[in-house]
Amino acid sequence: MRREDQVLAVEKLLEYDAAKTTEMSEEAASIDASRYVDPGLLERERESLFMHYPQVVGMSVDLEAGHYSTQSVAGVPVVLTRDNQGEFHAFLNACRHRGTTVAEGCGKARRLTCPWHAWSYDLRGALVGVAHQPTFGEIDKTVNGLVELPSAERHGLLFLQLTPGETIDLDSALGDLGPELESFNLESLHPVRTRGADIDVNWKLANDTGFELYHVQYLHKNSVGGANIGNTGLYRQYGYNHRMTALSPAARDIDRSTDHWDPMDHLQFIYNIFPSTGLVVAKAMVALQRLDPGPTPGQSALRFTSYSWTPIDNDDARAGAEMIGEFLFNVVCNEDMPTAAHTQKNLETGLLKQLLVGRNELAIANAHASYDAVLAGADWSSPR
Numbered sequence: 001m002r003r004e005d006q007v008l009a010v011e012k013l014l015e016y017d018a019a020k021t022t023e024m025s026e027e028a029a030s031i032d033a034s035r036y037v038d039p040g041l042l043e044r045e046r047e048s049l050f051m052h053y054p055q056v057v058g059m060s061v062d063l064e065a066g067h068y069s070t071q072s073v074a075g076v077p078v079v080l081t082r083d084n085q086g087e088f089h090a091f092l093n094a095c096r097h098r099g100t101t102v103a104e105g106c107g108k109a110r111r112l113t114c115p116w117h118a119w120s121y122d123l124r125g126a127l128v129g130v131a132h133q134p135t136f137g138e139i140d141k142t143v144n145g146l147v148e149l150p151s152a153e154r155h156g157l158l159f160l161q162l163t164p165g166e167t168i169d170l171d172s173a174l175g176d177l178g179p180e181l182e183s184f185n186l187e188s189l190h191p192v193r194t195r196g197a198d199i200d201v202n203w204k205l206a207n208d209t210g211f212e213l214y215h216v217q218y219l220h221k222n223s224v225g226g227a228n229i230g231n232t233g234l235y236r237q238y239g240y241n242h243r244m245t246a247l248s249p250a251a252r253d254i255d256r257s258t259d260h261w262d263p264m265d266h267l268q269f270i271y272n273i274f275p276s277t278g279l280v281v282a283k284a285m286v287a288l289q290r291l292d293p294g295p296t297p298g299q300s301a302l303r304f305t306s307y308s309w310t311p312i313d314n315d316d317a318r319a320g321a322e323m324i325g326e327f328l329f330n331v332v333c334n335e336d337m338p339t340a341a342h343t344q345k346n347l348e349t350g351l352l353k354q355l356l357v358g359r360n361e362l363a364i365a366n367a368h369a370s371y372d373a374v375l376a377g378a379d380w381s382s383p384r
Contacts, residue, residue: 013246022213035202156185192285196301220335245269286308
């Protein structure tokens with residue numbers, strides 16, 4: 001993002017702060033409670049929003065050449081690889097023999113070897129070894145490699161699509177957001193740590209907690225509440241994706257008569273990459289978070305990775321970077337999600353029929369409208 005655009009963001013946010021206002025929609029809205037508790041809706045969401053839509057599975061810097069990593073994406077076990085030529089691949093993490101996983105965790109490997117019967121695959125997914133093949137029988141290795149998933153690498157991010165054979169169209173999915181992501185040079189980041197948690201909250205409700213700045217000064221008053229001016233933010237939509245921009249209170253004291261100040265000292269950009277990936281870009285760190293639907297409407301899986309702009313080249317640097325990432329992860333898991341879990345329980349009683357969404361919570365309303373559009377079969381590549 002250009003410095004002049006960052007300066008404009010600071011100036012607009014300071015105007016809002018002085019006027020005690022924020023970016024708003026034309027009117028308040030409501031969300032039907034059934035969105036968070038309906039098993040049938042959950043299955044339609046899983047199919048339309050996750051199985052047939054690009055999913056962010058990490059940063060380019062997460063995967064070095066000759067390495068692999070594993071994760072679950074919307075309940076589907078996947079293995080990601082970067083071959084020795086530097087090309088990124090994604091596969092179903094399942095041996096073609098008896099179907100168990102061929103890899104666990106992450107690491108460096110020349111081959112991925114199934115622990116059950118020692119069938120092995122190279123990092124391009126080709127079946128290269130069958131133990132005791134003469135006694136097993138004839139098998140065509142050329143058609144029995146790992147099941148490949150559509151994958152792409154763009155703007156420093158790794159994407160896959162969970163249905164084999166489909167085309168992954170990132171230009172349409174990202175739209176105008178793509179060049180903005182590219183401008184951050186995410187390829188220069190350094191991974192710090194990945195954490196995960198299973199939470200008793202619907203995946204959309206969990207996302208809603210990060211789609212507004214209204215709560216920050218209250219729920220997070222003893223943690224991150226002082227880092228941003230509460231209930232004051234900018235909002236921009238990029239197709240089905242969006243960005244919120246928050247401002248530090250220290251920006252009130254900037255001497256804007258000179259150019260000797262860095263807007264990124266005061267700004268925090270909070271992106272949602274549709275359908276369910278959060279990207280926080282700040283000067284102190286970058287965080288990538290994805291919320292996947294769980295087996296029931298009231299469950300979801302959180303994956304959270306923090307990154308540093310500066311190299312992690314000694315123990316002190318690692319300790320400092322891990323402290324920042326752990327702090328933010330704990331805010332999410334110990335403040336946001338327990339509060340949302342209480343909402344989930346109340347919704348599951350059937351007595352609370354709807355939730356209200358304020359004009360100052362426009363990202364929530366727009367995100368739900370985007371879910372509806374995809375579920376209804378709208379062309380998600382069309383600009384909105």
